[in-house]
Amino acid sequence: MTFLGTSLRDLYRERDSKRKRDSSYDKTGGNKDYFVFKPGEKQTISNISGSGCITHIWMTMAPLTDNSEEYLHRKVVIRMYWDDEENPSVQAPIGDFFGMGHGITKNYSSAPLAMSPEDGRALNCYFPMPFSNNARIEIESEADEPIKFYFYIDYELYDQPIDSSLRFHAFWKREVTKGIEDNISNTLFSFDGKNTSGEENYTILETNGKGHYVGCNLNIHNLRFTQEWNWYGEGDDMIFIDGEKWPPTLHGTGMEDYFNTAWCPQQEVSTPYHGIILGGGPNWSGKISAYRYHIQDPITFDKSIKVTIEHGHNNHRSDDYSSTAYWYQTEPHTAQPDILPVRDRLPLPDVLPFNEEDKKKCFDY
Known part of the structure; x- marks a missing residue:
């Protein structure tokens, strides 16, 4: 057949x-x-x-x-x-x-x-x-x-057995990332430091087994309050395959580059394999949605995979991240955590207050 x-x-x-x-x-x-x-x-x-x-x-x-x-x-x-x-x-x-x-x-x-x-x-x-x-x-x-x-x-x-042992998987997660205190110059905040481990990166997917990762959508709510340059996406993508250490075989150059765009984009676009559905507001404020699907270039793994991305250069930024990862793998798969309660899934308000008490509530969400 x-x-x-x-x-x-x-x-x-x-x-x-x-x-x-x-x-x-x-x-x-x-x-x-x-x-x-x-x-x-x-x-x-x-x-x-x-x-x-x-x-x-x-x-x-x-x-x-x-x-x-x-x-x-x-x-x-x-x-x-x-x-x-x-x-x-x-x-x-x-x-x-x-x-x-x-x-x-x-x-x-x-x-x-x-x-x-x-x-x-x-x-x-x-x-x-x-x-x-x-x-x-x-x-x-x-x-x-x-x-x-x-x-x-x-x-x-x-009328015959399916021709593959791999099964489709998709899991969602959400995290308000923990960055550094924003009390240094904007240049140092945005570009200083070196990430030589990837340990504090935002993790899109981590699983054991054999299979291939086929992409994700990533949603970010910019929670930084500043009139200075406020680009959220300076972080590199790092994909660790089969337990490899830093630097991984698949190490990228920036968030927009992983999503096949360039130059801190805000223009919205939909293509078959990548896109920006929400581009954010002035100075990259507000909410952003992007996707990258590895249909023509799936990322294979034999034992394990960990798909990560920095939240700002050297993980300096504290923003509201959520993502859905899609992949195929052998069973049994690594059990993923139960989904967050509905109260913890709901987005933060579109317009956030600027007083320090309410800012702290956002970062402790």
């Missing part, structure tokens, strides 16, 4: 798979084509048996009353389990999983992930997700009000 990919060159080839779908359509034949989630409710929306591969996911949601709810896409969590595992291989707030943080949505398009009109609330994923005997997708709502939840889960079933 031949398992075909998605290249245009392969479209004419005969396929042996059976095309299937789980969706939220109204089983009575009516038009109530959604599941209802009450606050705090968790439901399995898809439970597939057999050998197969999920090929596409579409989801959208709204309060049952059709009103808006702030930060809804940070309050709803998506989890995925392969082959009857108990520890999820995917766990993230739903907006972050589909490529954008801060609890908001916005129209953008990449090869594996997209947010489509209206206002980015149509969520699409094209990462292939293989399984040997079972795939289960679970949604948990911690929204303030009941929500209606629409979805398609498109997949293929095969």
